[in-house]
Amino acid sequence: MAPKYQFSLYFCFFILSIWANQSSGRKLHETSMSEMHEQWMAQHGRVYKDAAEKEQRLKIFKENVEFIHSFNNAGEKPYKLGINEFVDLTNEEFRTTRNGFRASMVRPMRTTSFMYDNVTVVPSAMDWRKKGAVTPIKNQGQCGSCWAFSAVAATEGITQLTTGKLISLSEQELVDCDTGGEDEGCWGGFMDQAFDFIQHNKGLTTEANYPYKGVGGTCNRKKSTNHAADINGHEDVPANSEKALLQAVANQPVSVAIDASGSAFQFYSSGVFTGDCGTELDHGVTAIGYGITTNGTKYWLVKNSWGTGWGEEGYIRMQRDVDAAGGLCGIAMSASYPTA
Numbered sequence: 001m002a003p004k005y006q007f008s009l010y011f012c013f014f015i016l017s018i019w020a021n022q023s024s025g026r027k028l029h030e031t032s033m034s035e036m037h038e039q040w041m042a043q044h045g046r047v048y049k050d051a052a053e054k055e056q057r058l059k060i061f062k063e064n065v066e067f068i069h070s071f072n073n074a075g076e077k078p079y080k081l082g083i084n085e086f087v088d089l090t091n092e093e094f095r096t097t098r099n100g101f102r103a104s105m106v107r108p109m110r111t112t113s114f115m116y117d118n119v120t121v122v123p124s125a126m127d128w129r130k131k132g133a134v135t136p137i138k139n140q141g142q143c144g145s146c147w148a149f150s151a152v153a154a155t156e157g158i159t160q161l162t163t164g165k166l167i168s169l170s171e172q173e174l175v176d177c178d179t180g181g182e183d184e185g186c187w188g189g190f191m192d193q194a195f196d197f198i199q200h201n202k203g204l205t206t207e208a209n210y211p212y213k214g215v216g217g218t219c220n221r222k223k224s225t226n227h228a229a230d231i232n233g234h235e236d237v238p239a240n241s242e243k244a245l246l247q248a249v250a251n252q253p254v255s256v257a258i259d260a261s262g263s264a265f266q267f268y269s270s271g272v273f274t275g276d277c278g279t280e281l282d283h284g285v286t287a288i289g290y291g292i293t294t295n296g297t298k299y300w301l302v303k304n305s306w307g308t309g310w311g312e313e314g315y316i317r318m319q320r321d322v323d324a325a326g327g328l329c330g331i332a333m334s335a336s337y338p339t340a
């Protein structure tokens with residue numbers, strides 16, 4: 001993002017907040033909103049098919065900007081919202097195009113052993129990025145392939161921990177080739193099924209060899225047999241226990257499913273996310289650490305796959321050790337990790 005633009009965006013916000021408070025400023029407010037939309041379109045390379053669509057998008061943009069603005073002004077939560085690339089999407093459009101954990105389906109239940117069951121000592125904070133086990137933030141685009149990104153991030157983690165090599169692995173291989181079971185490319189899937197695929201395929205190739213396209217395609221068998229990393233299987237973290245999740249995340253990056261459906265999640269920009277959110281799991285992400293703020297708020301450090309423009313450079317800190325057994329947004333309900 002060009003610094004020059006960032007300045008003008010803040011400037012717009014500034015004048016907006018003054019004009020919005022003056023009843024006579026209504027017209028100016030509308031003007032600045034459409035100018036802001038124009039600038040935002042340029043920044044994100046957004047093109048609409050005609051004037052009607054642009055008008056409709058401007059309306060959504062305006063509602064979302066007002067929502068973000070009043071949320072931040074209220075200052076009732078320890079996190080902030082921001083104007084990101086999703087600001088011209090209704091919450092419903094956002095949910096249908098950016099998530100992809102198959103919440104509507106009952107997760108195939110399996111009982112697995114839990115190798116971290118007897119872990120009693122964990123560090124007070126963990127950040128797998130600092131240990132070199134996390135690749136840069138990726139972007140799933142308008143494809144419900146979060147499950148693939150989540151499974152790949154956990155696989156990249158265990159691979160680095162066992163081999164010492166951080167290798168960016170292929171989500172597209174999962175999207176194109178893991179189609180025999182419950183996983184359906186851009187239409188959603190499960191991390192557990194992805195781990196099964198990687199295990200039975202005897203590995204996964206690199207991002208460079210089989211790059212991400214953001215649309216489903218035919219499986220390239222040749223590339224898919226060129227393995228760069230493999231796993232032995234996977235285990236589920238005992239459900240509804242943030243304690244068990246902590247035992248696992250202290251030892252490796254872990255795939256987690258969350259309810260990411262709310263507007264606050266859509267526009268999250270910084271701080272410790274505390275909800276509101278439900279537990280209708282619809283998004284797969286990766287817990288890559290945990291910690292505690294200077295204020296004493298405990299959080300999970302979570303890697304998302306919506307690019308670096310969302311959240312804290314693509315990451316979110318989500319409140320940890322909440323009253324609900326399933327954790328905030330259901331983060332402890334359906335966690336799993338690959339085994340080496």
Ligand SMILES: *[C@@H]1O[C@H](CO)[C@@H](O)[C@H](O)[C@H]1NC(C)=O
Nearest residue numbers: 077078079271272294295297
């Ligand atoms: C943390 O404490 C600082 C200083 O007391 C305060 O300004 C800030 O709002 C607090 N943040 C949270 C998340 O409570």
Ligand SMILES: *[C@@H]1O[C@H](CO)[C@@H](O)[C@H](O)[C@H]1NC(C)=O
Nearest residue numbers: 112113114115116117118119
């Ligand atoms: C944990 O400890 C118990 C008791 O010693 C043992 O039976 C069990 O196999 C251990 N679990 C794991 C995963 O090592």
